[in-house]
Amino acid sequence: DKAATVESGGEVEVHDPAAGRWVVVVDGYAVPQGGTSYAYLDLFTNPRLGTLSVTDVGERREPGLAWNALAHLWAASPPAAGRSLMARIDATSRELKSGAGSPATLGALYLELGWLRPR
Numbered sequence: 057d058k059a060a061t062v063e064s065g066g067e068v069e070v071h072d073p074a075a076g077r078w079v080v081v082v083d084g085y086a087v088p089q090g091g092t093s094y095a096y097l098d099l100f101t102n103p104r105l106g107t108l109s110v111t112d113v114g115e116r117r118e119p120g121l122a123w124n125a126l127a128h129l130w131a132a133s134p135p136a137a138g139r140s141l142m143a144r145i146d147a148t149s150r151e152l153k154s155g156a157g158s159p160a161t162l163g164a165l166y167l168e169l170g171w172l173r174p175r
Contacts, residue, residue, distance in 0.1 A: 099142060099166075106131040108143040114150065131169065141169040 082094060112125035127145070135141050145165045152160035 104132060105135060105141060110145055143167040
């Protein structure tokens with residue numbers, strides 16, 4: 057899988073990846089004068105670690121509108137040493153569709169649950 061755009065930023069999501077060794081390549085094919093930097097973050101999901109559910113009503117909201125929604129986080133166990141437990145909440149649109157025809161993701165919120173790190 058890949059993310060290849062002329063825009064800054066990018067994200068690649070691999071659903072149901074095969075077990076084994078993975079290699080990530082960041083190819084700075086058009087680096088501006090003076091250099092550039094990037095942040096790398098790899099995430100994986102496993103129901104054995106826990107779940108996050110959000111009880112939000114799917115309704116139309118105007119751009120820029122803020123609202124609150126209740127969420128329930130269940131952490132089953134801390135992750136392996138060297139890893140952090142994180143939760144992700146996606147904001148989606150029923151009106152806009154992704155390439156696969158499912159609701160388009162408008163943005164994501166990542167929450168690092170540092171209090172669950174192994175000691």
